[in-house]
Amino acid sequence: MILKYIVGVLAVVSSPDKQLKVAISVVDDRPYYSVSYKDKVMLENSPLGFESNEGDFTTGVRMLGDSASTIDKDYTQEKIKRSQVHYSANRLSCSFENAQKRRFDIVFQVSNNDIAFRYELPVWGQRMACVVGKEATGFRFPAGTTTFLSPMMNPMTGFARTAPSYESLYGADLPMDTANFKDGGFVFPGLFRVGSSGWVLLSETGVSSLYCASHLGDCRNGRTYTVDYPDSRQNNGFGGTGAAIALPGVTPWRTITVGETLKPIVETTIPFDVVEPLYAASKVFTYGRATWSWIVWQDASMNYEDQVKYIDLAAAMGYEYILMDAFWDTNIGKSRMAELVKYAGSKKVGVFLWYNSNGPENDAPQGREIRCIRLSSGRRK
Known part of the structure; x- marks a missing residue:
């Protein structure tokens, strides 16, 4: 022993x-x-x-x-x-x-x-x-x-x-x-x-x-x-x-x-x-399965047409969500994203959006434009 x-x-x-x-x-x-x-x-x-x-x-x-x-x-x-x-x-x-x-x-x-x-x-x-x-x-x-x-x-x-x-x-x-x-x-x-x-x-x-x-x-x-x-x-x-x-x-x-x-x-x-919850969630968040184009088609799939295909795939498989990865904000744009989210809703598919939160610690470009828009919008208000 x-x-x-x-x-x-x-x-x-x-x-x-x-x-x-x-x-x-x-x-x-x-x-x-x-x-x-x-x-x-x-x-x-x-x-x-x-x-x-x-x-x-x-x-x-x-x-x-x-x-x-x-x-x-x-x-x-x-x-x-x-x-x-x-x-x-x-x-x-x-x-x-x-x-x-x-x-x-x-x-x-x-x-x-x-x-x-x-x-x-x-x-x-x-x-x-x-x-x-x-x-x-x-x-x-x-x-x-x-x-x-x-x-x-x-x-x-x-x-x-x-x-x-x-x-x-x-x-x-x-x-x-x-x-x-x-x-x-x-x-x-x-x-x-x-x-x-x-x-x-x-x-x-x-x-x-x-x-x-x-x-x-x-x-x-x-x-x-x-x-x-x-x-x-x-x-x-x-x-x-x-x-x-x-x-x-x-x-x-x-x-x-x-x-x-x-x-x-x-x-x-x-x-x-060995840990306890730090706080109670403000609402009940549901979870489920998602399709994700990037895992197969990667960055090139960040376009309106391919995301429609993956929304349709999620609906056909009975999945609850789609995850849209980097470049959705620039390749699809905010106005067309509103259309895309509405389309997903018509198929009863929820949408998760990838967001880059890197800040000043590296040079990753994805998501920087949309963060700047939010900051400037906040200043105007």
Whole structure:
């Protein structure tokens, strides 16, 4: 069992079925965690902690204590894999302090095939804000693990300098020693095959405007993939690379889905299990199926006649919508678009319009004209 081989274990939290276990330890004044599933090692001792302008929370750390509780809830979500979800997990909140006696908590929630964890930061004296510049958070895999990863695209490259656009391919079943060196790291989610022991999916959820999104680092430290923040070259070089956080505050959840087969990976609802809706929608939005000319005929299909064909196709197939992609505003024009939408309505087909919201961070031309029209119209008013 994994716990026999880890020095400094201070706390353990298991899934309700006792098969998935997380062990929390402090070794040489640094916090770690490890993961086992059915007594097989899925993640070896993996680093925790972060660096901020209010102190280093990766070293000089000691554990103060822990508090256990359970979570049991049912919720309804019509747009994911299951409409009725029952989430049952064991929760462990571990309190630590760094060398400056500043406390921070790491919370783990463990359900039968999923782990979610995050940092929770209190107010430190008069300090009610800080900047987290870097995390030590990592995922150390056993030797022989193979990877299914999509590399981060180099900033400000590709079509109209739109990269990273999360459109790079996944490399399939690559050894870590060939897949781990990629400047810029890899996108979430990342899938790993741990030999014959099973599978691990890494991802992130609960990202909001209160904290930056992250991605996987390039694993230059042995077999450990780290959590990395935005590259300073992104957004045309404008903006920060860390996270400014109001105190008390929390980071997004990092999630780990584990299974002997891919079934728990495919079926997981953990991105929704650990978050709550930020607000109630003002109305009930219906969803459905759509035709989309771009996937077959691409940019050349953005004309009135071809969109009529795809409206007719949607009607014939009983689909609820059509998606009209880039260049509808210039190739078809606003006046003819009104005609087209009216025609779709006569066929009982709803219309979704693609819109470019890139702003000043790249050179993509689509949609810029219509945005300028809206801005000038607003000024006239």
